[in-house]
C-alpha cells in the first residue's frame with residue numbers, strides 16, 4: 001500500500017468513549033486498505049499537545065443510509081474481539097469536495113488473510129493451536145454480536161484482524177452488518193461469494209445470524225487449507241462447490257430457504273462414500289475434534305449449525321483450556337495466550353450452563 005501522507009484539521013472529532021467533541025490535527029501517513037466504498041489509512045491525531053494513535057481511519061462517503069449503520073453498530077459494541085471505535089468525525093475532501101465520514105479505530109498489524117498467505121507462501125501449515133486460538137476468538141465475537149441481534153454479514157479472512165505476536169484477534173468491517181429483526185426480510189445479495197451461506201446463494205431473505213456461522217466454517221477450512229474451501233466461479237457454481245463436500249442439498253432446505261428458487265438442484269451425488277469420509281479426505285489436518293466441529297458448522301440447514309456458545313464449548317478448544325501457551329509465528333519462545341475467558345456478565349448469561357465446558361476447570 002502507498003505511503004502518501006496528508007495532514008488536515010478536523011473540527012468535530014467525537015470521542016466514542018466520552019462523547020466529547022474537539023478539534024484535532026489528523027496526520028494520515030500510510031494507506032492500509034482499499035475497499036469497495038472507501039479507504040483505510042494509518043493515522044495519528046494531535047490532541048492538544050499530544051500525538052495519539054496509531055489509529056486505522058476508515059473513510060467512507062457520508063450520508064449514505066447503507067454505510068451509516070457501521071458507525072451505529074460500532075458505537076453500540078464493546079468486546080475484546082470486536083474492533084474498537086475510538087473517534088469519529090466528518091471532513092470535506094479537498095480532492096472532490098465531498099463529505100466523508102471518518103472512523104478512527106484501534107489498529108492491528110495484520111489481517112487473517114495476510115497471515116494465511118504468509119504460511120501459504122512458505123509452504124507451511126498453520127499450527128493447529130493458532131487455528132484453535134483464532135477460531136475461538138471469532139466465535140466469541142459472534143456470541144456477543146449475535147446476542148445483540150447483530151449479524152456481521154461479511155465474514156472472511158480480510159475482515160478479521162490479528163496480532164500474530166500476541167495472538168489477539170478482532171473482527172472488523174461492519175459496513176455490511178445489520179441488526180436482524182425477526183420476520184423482517186433482508187437482502188440476500190450480501191457477503192463475499194466464497195463465504196456465502198447456502199441459503200443466501202438460493203436467495204433466502206429471512207435468514208438469521210447463522211449465516212455468520214457458515215462464514216466461520218469457511219474461515220476455519222481456509223486456515224487448514226491455506227486457500228478458500230468453496231471457490232465457485234459464479235453464485236450457482238458456488239453451490240456446486242459446497243455440494244462437493246456436503247453432498248446435495250435436500251429439497252426441503254431449498255424450499256425453506258426460498259420457495260421460488262428455480263436454479264439447479266445438484267441433486268446427484270458428486271462423490272462416492274460417506275460425507276464424513278469426504279470431510280476426512282479434504283480437511284483431515286483438523287484432527288478428529290476439528291472434523292467433528294466442521295461437520296457441525298458447515299451444515300445446510302442454518303438451524304442445525306452449532307450456535308456460538310456450543311462452538312465455544314466444543315472439545316476442539318480443550319487445548320486452549322488446558323495449556324495457556326502458544327508459540328507466535330517467527331518467535332522461538334512460547335508466550336501466554338491472550339485472555340480468552342474474561343467473560344462479561346452479558347456473555348456469561350448467554351453461555352449459561354455451558355460455562356463449565358467453556359471455561360477451564362482451574
Ligand SMILES: Nc1ncnc2c1ncn2[C@@H]1O[C@H](COP(=O)(O)OP(=O)(O)OP(=O)(O)O)[C@@H](O)[C@H]1O
Pocket residue numbers: 032033034035036037038039040056058083105106107108109110111158159161172173174175
Ligand atoms: N482497525 C484496523 N487495523 C488495521 N487494518 C485495518 C483496520 N480496519 C481495516 N483495516 C484494513 O483495511 C482493509 C479494508 O477495511 P474494511 O474491510 O473495513 O473496508 P471496506 O471498504 O469495507 O473493504 P471491503 O470492501 O474490501 O470489505 C482491511 O482488510 C484491513 O486490511
